[in-house]
């Protein structure tokens with residue numbers, strides 16, 4: 001199982017230590033949650049922080065933008081050296097197709113995220129252009145929330161949609177992931193697990209990442 005620990009739950013007074021921990025783990029990516037206080041009712045961190053993180057992180061940068069009109073920042077995310085740039089379907093409104101193409105043209109892998117209340121069927125016409133689909137298993141904006149069980153049905157439905165579209169996009173699931181919910185969602189068809197609290201609040205974060213990676 002691919003694992004992308006979410007830095008949102010890290011100790012921000014010890015960021016260097018926590019990023020080094022990820023560098024020396026089996027995580028395949030580092031998940032960076034950007035929140036603008038408009039699309040979600042919280043503000044996290046922005047480019048000045050991510051530019052420093054990018055200098056020391058040896059894993060793929062997986063940037064999850066919870067901001068309105070994220071197309072404004074494609075070149076800045078690209079300049080970080082990010083592998084994945086994930087935007088919310090709900091935040092791009094009418095031009096998700098154009099935004100995904102622009103992310104791809106910039107050399108990054110486009111991800112499309114959907115909130116718990118958004119049906120997976122709304123992705124049908126764009127899945128073939130995305131490299132990743134992110135199913136939010138909590139309402140975006142905060143770490144440490146409880147996994148929404150209906151996400152399992154959504155992952156199964158998405159698997160079918162990807163199959164009929166002939167899409168190789170990976171399915172990422174984000175929110176309330178631990179070794180129990182991780183197993184359930186992996187069985188439903190997830191390829192990559194994002195975990196914040198489960199990793200960074202663990203007594204042994206390396207062990208927590210191993211448990212997820214071994215699913």
Ligand SMILES: O=C(CO)[C@@H](O)[C@H](O)COP(=O)(O)O
Nearest residue numbers: 140141143144175176196197
């Ligand atoms: O995007 C988000 C929240 O909006 C996530 O990436 C969280 O950071 C996951 O945190 P946990 O639920 O794993 O604590």
Ligand SMILES: [Fe+2]
Nearest residue numbers: 006033064174
């Ligand atoms: Fe996230």
